[in-house]
Amino acid sequence: MTRPAVPLWLAHAFRAQRGPVPWSAVCRGALAAGPSLLAGMALGRTAAGVLAAIGAMLAGINDRPGSRRASVRRLGVPAPAGALGLLAGTCAGQELSAVPLTLVLAALGLAAGAVSAIGPVASAAGTQLLVAAAVGAGMPAAEPGWQRALAFLAGAGWLLVLRLVLPTPGSLAGDVRYDAERNAVADVYDAIAALVEAAGGERATARRAALTAALDHAQDALAAPRLRRYAGSAAERRLHARFAAALPLAEAATALYWTGEPLPARAAEGARRLAVAVRHNARTGPLPAPHLPPTRLRSGEAALVGAPALPALRALDDALLRAAEAFDSGEGAHRGLLGRRRGVRQALRVALGAGGREYGLRVALCFGASAAIAQALHHTRWYGPHAHWYWLPATAVFLVKPDLGPLASRVLCRAAGTVLGALVFAGLAAPLPRPAGLIALVALCGALIPVATRHFAALTAVATVLVLALVMAGGEPQASVSRIGETLLACALVLVVGHLPMPGARGGGVRDRLTTAGGAAHDYLRHVLDGPGDGLAAGPGDRAERWALRREAYRTLAEARAAIALAAAELPALARHTEGTDAVAEALERLVDTTTACAVHLDDTGRLTSRHVRRLREALAELERRGVPGVPGVRDVRVPASSAA
Numbered sequence: 001m002t003r004p005a006v007p008l009w010l011a012h013a014f015r016a017q018r019g020p021v022p023w024s025a026v027c028r029g030a031l032a033a034g035p036s037l038l039a040g041m042a043l044g045r046t047a048a049g050v051l052a053a054i055g056a057m058l059a060g061i062n063d064r065p066g067s068r069r070a071s072v073r074r075l076g077v078p079a080p081a082g083a084l085g086l087l088a089g090t091c092a093g094q095e096l097s098a099v100p101l102t103l104v105l106a107a108l109g110l111a112a113g114a115v116s117a118i119g120p121v122a123s124a125a126g127t128q129l130l131v132a133a134a135v136g137a138g139m140p141a142a143e144p145g146w147q148r149a150l151a152f153l154a155g156a157g158w159l160l161v162l163r164l165v166l167p168t169p170g171s172l173a174g175d176v177r178y179d180a181e182r183n184a185v186a187d188v189y190d191a192i193a194a195l196v197e198a199a200g201g202e203r204a205t206a207r208r209a210a211l212t213a214a215l216d217h218a219q220d221a222l223a224a225p226r227l228r229r230y231a232g233s234a235a236e237r238r239l240h241a242r243f244a245a246a247l248p249l250a251e252a253a254t255a256l257y258w259t260g261e262p263l264p265a266r267a268a269e270g271a272r273r274l275a276v277a278v279r280h281n282a283r284t285g286p287l288p289a290p291h292l293p294p295t296r297l298r299s300g301e302a303a304l305v306g307a308p309a310l311p312a313l314r315a316l317d318d319a320l321l322r323a324a325e326a327f328d329s330g331e332g333a334h335r336g337l338l339g340r341r342r343g344v345r346q347a348l349r350v351a352l353g354a355g356g357r358e359y360g361l362r363v364a365l366c367f368g369a370s371a372a373i374a375q376a377l378h379h380t381r382w383y384g385p386h387a388h389w390y391w392l393p394a395t396a397v398f399l400v401k402p403d404l405g406p407l408a409s410r411v412l413c414r415a416a417g418t419v420l421g422a423l424v425f426a427g428l429a430a431p432l433p434r435p436a437g438l439i440a441l442v443a444l445c446g447a448l449i450p451v452a453t454r455h456f457a458a459l460t461a462v463a464t465v466l467v468l469a470l471v472m473a474g475g476e477p478q479a480s481v482s483r484i485g486e487t488l489l490a491c492a493l494v495l496v497v498g499h500l501p502m503p504g505a506r507g508g509g510v511r512d513r514l515t516t517a518g519g520a521a522h523d524y525l526r527h528v529l530d531g532p533g534d535g536l537a538a539g540p541g542d543r544a545e546r547w548a549l550r551r552e553a554y555r556t557l558a559e560a561r562a563a564i565a566l567a568a569a570e571l572p573a574l575a576r577h578t579e580g581t582d583a584v585a586e587a588l589e590r591l592v593d594t595t596t597a598c599a600v601h602l603d604d605t606g607r608l609t610s611r612h613v614r615r616l617r618e619a620l621a622e623l624e625r626r627g628v629p630g631v632p633g634v635r636d637v638r639v640p641a642s643s644a645a
Contacts, residue, residue, distance in 0.1 A: 013457075054135065054152065105115070188243065212557075215246075220262075260559060420461045421460065424465055435473055517557045523549055
């Protein structure tokens with residue numbers, strides 16, 4: 001008798017990220033919140049020290065592995081948003097009565113929720129804006145709002161300075177400024193080799209998805225903010241060239257994956273050697289000999305390589321040769337291959353689209369209602385001697401964020417983490433010496449945050465202990481019991497709002513991402529089919545444009561896949577609104593894979609085989625049948641005539 005499968009919404013609550021301990025982030029966390037609080041106390045500005053520690057804590061939540069320059073955007077963009085929220089919340093809390101204040105906070109929630117739909121950094125900025133606004137309005141203080149905002153910025157800025165200045169343990173060979181970027185590019189070459197090795201096997205599709213993730217990560221690492229418009233050092237230019245050299249290799253590997261045929265083991269050797277060269281900042285050394293036609297393959301390999309795979313194998317050989325040249329010369333990078341083609345207009349379109357509107361309305365309703373309830377409880381003295389009411393709306397902000405998992409999983413993890421953290425702090429509060437013990441506890445929690453971010457319940461428990469220690473350091477009495485009650489109330493509120501009907505269709509965020517992915521797939525397909533053709537090889541500029549379009553197509557598909565997986569793990573009442581979207585994503589992936597195979601084949605022969613034409617028409621017909629916006633129908637696409645099958 002088989003046991004029933006665990007529901008996805010419940011299984012997600014027990015799922016945690018794995019990986020080595022980020023010791024560098026642990027050190028930064030220990031040196032951020034605790035010392036910020038200590039500095040404030042030493043200067044006789046304990047309230048400012050508490051706000052600086054809160055800024056450092058929120059920045060620490062965003063301090064994820066990656067390049068130093070990428071951390072400028074990941075930490076530097078949300079921090080000013082948090083300072084702005086703290087300023088707005090303080091001014092509104094000092095000047096407005098309960099009802100107008102609630103309306104102002106709800107309006108902030110509407111704007112922050114809509115902006116959060118743009119992407120991870122925008123979402124982090126929206127979260128910090130709302131949490132800081134709740135702290136500013138619900139934590140009365142004698143200091144003016146601008147001083148509180150500066151204190152918050154000082155704490156977050158201190159962690160950013162630590163991120164940029166402190167060395168990374170276990171730095172790679174060469175210029176340590178680019179250790180994370182170098183590792184990201186090396187991972188791309190390893191992912192290419194893994195895909196070639198898996199071609200024709202059961203794990204090939206997963207390897208292709210892993211290659212997309214590696215390319216996304218490397219692209220983000222290399223496209224991070226810089227003072228100059230272009231790469232300024234030889235080491236940086238060399239990394240850009242090596243990333244650009246990986247794009248034709250990734251294209252050829254995807255075309256080989258599309259054929260579905262197993263390949264000789266030596267086909268992946270070249271990419272493996274290039275990965276080692278990138279990691280050690282060295283030359284490539286000798287690469288494997290090119291693959292020869294089937295009649296001249298070594299014994300035992302002829303049966304492994306069929307005619308459909310030969311154009312892609314030749315493309316792989318050519319890409320390896322060009323990569324070796326790029327590794328030796330350090331030239332050949334295209335700046336347009338690094339950044340995404342997303343401007344302010346497209347970001348506004350996402351924020352004002354169906355997904356942004358739906359998310360904004362839910363955040364506004366949750367944030368506004370939680371602020372109203374918190375103020376009502378405060379005026380009835382439900383909190384007892386406490387003058388603060390920020391915990392309930394701040395908790396609602398974290399709970400309403402889909403970035404942290406499905407709704408049911410977020411509620412379970414938040415409730416469990418708060419109870420655990422409150423009980424731990426209640427046990428530590430009495431014996432800890434004041435204030436040295438509280439400062440040490442804040443420093444310890446700051447060090448634990450980078451590890452705790454792997455699971456929402458663990459992060460909640462650590463943050464609960466840290467905030468309760470900050471509140472007590474600021475002169476407030478112990479508040480563990482009331483925090484548990486407020487958290488459970490916020491959980492109930494967000495669960496109710498999460499199931500309320502909203503204007504427009506549910507699942508707008510998922511459909512918006514599928515629409516974006518469909519448009520990117522169409523742009524890529526149109527570029528490939530409208531290329532030189534007729535036996536003419538694509539020029540360098542044409543190929544660079546094609547690779548950039550291919551990157552955007554696969555990247556938007558990966559984002560749509562992530563949104564679909566998240567929606568599928570919701571409670572059944574919510575998950576049903578996105579049923580069938582995974583099949584649409586699969587059809588789009590087949591279209592983009594086939595387009596990549598067509599591009600490689602057109603480069604080699606100038607014409608498509610009947611297999612390419614048939615697969616293209618099948619993918620387009622399926623998408624037309626499912627009514628995917630942004631993707632044309634079969635009759636609207638000019639498919640070149642095929643050669644013999």
